[in-house]
Amino acid sequence: MDTSISFSQRFPMQRWVSILLGATLLALPMSSTAKSVFLSLSLIAILFTPTLRKDALALFSSDWGKAAILLFLVAIVACFWSPASFGDKKFMIEKYSKLLYFPVLVAGFQNAKTRQLSLHTFLLAIVITCFLSILKFHGFLQSFNFNPDHVFRNHIMTGFMVAFAAYLSWLFAYRQQGYTRLGYGLLALMFSYQVLFVSGGRTGYVIYLLLMAILMLQLCTWRQAIAGVCLVFAVFVTSYFASPVMKERVDAIAQQLQSYQNNQKDTDIGLRLQFHDYAHQLFNRHPMLGNGTGSFTYYFEQEKPVPFWSWKLIEPHSQYWLTAAEFGLLGIAALIFFFYSIFRASLRLDKTRIIAFAMFIPFLIGNLSDSLLLYSGSGYFFLLFMALCFGEQLEMSKQKDQ
Template identity: 30%
Template sequence: MTNRYSATSEQILVYLAIFACLSIALPTAFMSISMGLFVIIWAVSGNYSEKFQIIRNHPAALMSIALFCLYGLCMFYSSAPWSTRLTWWMKYHKLLYIPMIISILSIEKYRRIALYAFLTGMLLVLFISYLKWMGLFPHKDIGQGYFVFKGRIAHNIFMAFSMYLMLHLAVIQRSNIKRWVWISLSILASLNILFLVNGRTGQILMLVLFIWFCWETWGMKSIKWLIALLLMTTVISVYAPNTPNFRLTEIKQEIDTHKPNEAPTSSGERLEFYKNALILIKQHPVLGAGTGSFEHEYRLIAEKQNTLSTYVPNPHNEFLLTWQELGIFGLILLLAFFATHWITSYKIDRSQLNNEHYSYALRGLIITIFVGSLFNSLLLDAGEGKFYCVIAGVLLSAYKPRKN
């Protein structure tokens, strides 16, 4: 009876993990419901000895738990009120999704379905975005382009990673028809990022991921593809009508034209966030000011100087935020967190069916979150943080330690 209960629970957990992957592209409520149920059922599913053995032997799972525990430890000396400390610690509970998903996703078929579920959701988003652009779907213009469900930042981040996945799926196809289908979809995703939704982080990520894809796939031979991308982007940006601005070209202009007493620009604000975050880091460089302290500490700075913004919950940089809250040891652990995932991607047994794809996909995912975290606090953010932790859990489950 107990074995049957555990087996049924684990099957439900697998389906919830797959639905969570689909929910990444959908409104936030879907992800909250799917992962909320996942955590509850995982906690009562039984078979704990086997689950904990898998987690204990998986370095990436252990690193996720260690980072979450450090955020909890640093609550005890934070300068923020206790309610804020607990709230901010719980924002990082998503780190536990990684070991939990690893512990239940052992069958390759479900891992593949989960990844395709994510792509299905993103293709739905891509389709609706183009319908909005063509005027065939209701759209309220707020100056962010034709995003769907999520804001422009999350939309373009998720779409950039989807483009990378589709490019690699095109490479591994044996059928020419399927190959060109994935190539065509990846091109549509690229154009969507560059010209229909003006989220700069995703635009940067698209270029970085394309360069990485070419290098990892063809090495030095990839130079011609990079030149082709540059030419295509230039031609479309000059001749394509009725598309939102390619915002990467505006960064230097925003910085150069920014003046303290005028309306703040996005780039101007970020520079101020970074500068003041470094001031806060210098005050507590080793241990940090504690979990959830950034908003409180930043307000003290804002009261002493004429800042563009007085309410700043995070510096829009995950690395600066972690250093300010957890100190240099926290920053080192965050870098080790990403490094462990990266090293694990090369230890996946690629002799098995589809495992090589998971290895490539995991490295693309790490690049997505790492580069994106230079411009946003992505692990802190609900949508982007859950995106990374859920997909990373799925891909890392392909790694099988010998001890298991």
């Protein structure tokens, strides 16, 4: 008995929550399995801590908590008029269920030390990713079978995460002094090099450019910001001419758009545009309530609108078109409410406000070309960092009440 009391005093539940959330952010860029394990343990630890459980339950009544519940309920209700199989419906419901974890995670991130630990374990994971990526790109590690631009995750998610890590590193370098500033600056340069010279992910290019522009606007006066944004574009243009990987990937955009106009549509971009067009057609069939949860997969398999594509397709590579096709205007309204409530809550933050918007704005744009909210890696990436930022608001509100 005395031993168990002594152990609980030395390792209180709040400390376990901090460690597990930090481990979750460490695993997020590197392993889906490890991320799922640590995330599950984090949620259990939060819910088994009475004060945190009470906070989590209260957060469900916030605007963004209600919005998360509403969007999840839309996915459940839409199952009733969906022609999809039970397995496909269940798969989609599981994907949207992550929304219910959002308030619980916010409760877990209410401690400033937990937030700091988690931010830096995420940066550590990106350091490992970029170190391996750059070594592989320059001819080392040839006995290991992985692509330099997607060591652990696919190139879309890797590009997004590394670009965001570059943003965080530049931000921390700005806030620090001396050798600490130098250290963060070197990390930012390494992450920038990986995105601009090693990665072939065009999403990463766009998000990096956007995040650097956002950083300038957040930290500088208007005149400085204009000069800074021009500098960012100059670096980007220089990278385009200096990086064979980037030049090839960017040039392919114009080539594929030209091919699409000439009715040669079976390219990366051409396929995406065809998927969007088909989702638009499905939306027009039932614009109010949509075709039901999992219906995009069902109708795509039945009607085969893109003959070239013979694989199972879960979504049309756009969260907005997926929502419109499956949930109609009802789902679009729920999604807008969810994002709007997050936007309003982000305005009330203090130190983490700029980080929240640096995650929120690129995520909104990224959902145009990928269903980022649906999928596990990108969806949890967004929810974990927004929860980390919102934890500050919970901490501030508690301090005011004391």
